[in-house]
Amino acid sequence: MTDSGLLDKKLGVEDGGAGRKSKKKPKGEDAWRPLGPRDPFAMLDALPEKKQQEIQKALHLFALGPSPPRSLQEAERHTYRFWDTQPVRRLKDNATSHGPIVESEAGVRKDPYSLPQGFFWDTLDLNSSSVLRELCALLNDNYTEDDDNTFRHDFSPEYLQWTLQPPNWLTQWHCGVRVSANKKLVGFIAAAPAHLRVYETLRQMVHVKFLCVHKKLRLKRMTPVLIREVTRRVNQQGLCQAVYTAGVVLPAPLSSCRIRERPLNVQKLMEVNYPGLKPDVSLQRALRFNRLPEVRKRCHLETPPPIQDDDGKVTDMVSFYGTAFRVLNHPIHTDLRAAHLLCAVSSVPEPTDLIEDALVLARAKGFDVFTALNVMGNTTFLTKLKFSDSEISLHYYLYNWQCPDISPDKVGIVLPS
Numbered sequence: 001m002t003d004s005g006l007l008d009k010k011l012g013v014e015d016g017g018a019g020r021k022s023k024k025k026p027k028g029e030d031a032w033r034p035l036g037p038r039d040p041f042a043m044l045d046a047l048p049e050k051k052q053q054e055i056q057k058a059l060h061l062f063a064l065g066p067s068p069p070r071s072l073q074e075a076e077r078h079t080y081r082f083w084d085t086q087p088v089r090r091l092k093d094n095a096t097s098h099g100p101i102v103e104s105e106a107g108v109r110k111d112p113y114s115l116p117q118g119f120f121w122d123t124l125d126l127n128s129s130s131v132l133r134e135l136c137a138l139l140n141d142n143y144t145e146d147d148d149n150t151f152r153h154d155f156s157p158e159y160l161q162w163t164l165q166p167p168n169w170l171t172q173w174h175c176g177v178r179v180s181a182n183k184k185l186v187g188f189i190a191a192a193p194a195h196l197r198v199y200e201t202l203r204q205m206v207h208v209k210f211l212c213v214h215k216k217l218r219l220k221r222m223t224p225v226l227i228r229e230v231t232r233r234v235n236q237q238g239l240c241q242a243v244y245t246a247g248v249v250l251p252a253p254l255s256s257c258r259i260r261e262r263p264l265n266v267q268k269l270m271e272v273n274y275p276g277l278k279p280d281v282s283l284q285r286a287l288r289f290n291r292l293p294e295v296r297k298r299c300h301l302e303t304p305p306p307i308q309d310d311d312g313k314v315t316d317m318v319s320f321y322g323t324a325f326r327v328l329n330h331p332i333h334t335d336l337r338a339a340h341l342l343c344a345v346s347s348v349p350e351p352t353d354l355i356e357d358a359l360v361l362a363r364a365k366g367f368d369v370f371t372a373l374n375v376m377g378n379t380t381f382l383t384k385l386k387f388s389d390s391e392i393s394l395h396y397y398l399y400n401w402q403c404p405d406i407s408p409d410k411v412g413i414v415l416p417s
């Protein structure tokens with residue numbers, strides 16, 4: 001559900017375990033606990049708060065905690081207490097058939113899933129500027145933060161509206177959780193309409209995005225409740241499938257892609273110690289290596305592509321979107337802007353020149369780094385255009401759909417978080 005590249009790896013999505021719990025323990029917290037008295041997590045929950053904090057901190061430090069795994073090897077040893085109850089592909093399944101894992105139920109549960117006492121569901125009205133600001137605050141403070149407190153996402157209200165309100169969006173698919181006492185927004189998950197072709201099947205489904213739990217409420221099983229509730233609301237509209245991406249390994253990736261990055265503003269990236277830059281390379285060498293043409297080759301207009309032939313027919317098209325980060329604790333730089341390749345369509349087999357034009361355009365528009373996934377035919381230009389090799393995976397998942405694995409070059413969608 002996120003694709004901001006190496007930065008996201010550095011930011012580390014599961015860093016919230018050290019967060020302190022609120023002083024007053026909500027009585028109904030059982031709803032976020034597993035069942036069964038001998039469950040180790042129930043036993044952990046039964047310990048005094050201070051002890052729990054110490055244990056959770058230690059588990060995080062040694063990466064042995066209940067956080068989802070980052071590799072398939074780790075995943076094979078992980079017990080998915082929630083995901084194993086869901087209609088999703090299993091890790092070792094070599095699916096050959098195509099279709100829903102469970103048929104849609106006749107009656108969809110009418111009532112929302114229960115939240116522990118002290119919390120309530122709130123459907124967020126994103127047309128309200130104050131609600132949008134609250135969502136920005138939740139995401140910017142909790143979506144990602146690196147261990148050394150350097151970079152943070154900086155989603156703007158406009159960005160959130162763009163990604164959460166595509167054509168046919170529904171308000172009820174923007175599910176928030178608030179604290180009853182002070183109405184503070186502490187959890188969020190969203191679904192947006194998506195029309196997908198999976199192999200030969202065209203399917204109306206949703207794209208699930210922006211799953212976020214406040215750092216102080218991590219590791220309390222709020223995520224399963226959020227996922228169940230958004231699923232219920234989607235089911236109410238007669239839809240039973242979802243597509244989503246994550247950096248973590250869940251059961252079971254349909255495709256595992258790589259995020260690759262291309263420095264645009266080399267000096268700034270070096271100054272902010274941007275992760276993933278080649279170590280021990282001098283600024284001069286890095287500048288030389290990453291030099292880009294001054295002007296675009298195929299499109300000399302000030303507007304971005306599409307490119308038209310002499311008859312006015314569109315022959316090539318490239319599009320990218322931007323996300324921003326706050327740079328914390330730096331004497332000079334306060335922000336960092338990343339452009340992400342959305343799609344490129346070209347009349348020639350290798351769209352290298354077209355993508356290079358996109359890099360030039362992105363640099364001119366003030367972006368510092370450009371990311372692209374190794375999906376579709378992108379590998380034809382990624383290395384030529386000096387996109388870094390990266391070990392950062394982005395896994396694609398389908399909810400309630402069985403089909404064989406898909407190789408990255410056959411993945412045709414990029415899902416902005």
Ligand SMILES: CC(C)(COP(=O)(O)OP(=O)(O)OC[C@H]1O[C@@H](n2cnc3c(N)ncnc32)[C@H](O)[C@@H]1OP(=O)(O)O)[C@@H](O)C(=O)NCCC(=O)NCCS
Nearest residue numbers: 001013068080081082083143212213218219220221222223
């Ligand atoms: C992702 C996040 C919501 C998980 O919260 P948490 O407090 O660590 O986890 P919880 O105790 O609520 O729930 C644990 C369950 O959620 C699952 N889970 C964790 N991260 C998940 C993700 N990104 N997508 C789907 N499920 C996830 C776990 O696998 C676990 O289920 P399991 O028992 O089947 O393994 C939280 O870490 C967060 O807000 N991170 C920052 C934003 C982010 O990374 N969002 C996801 C982008 S893909």
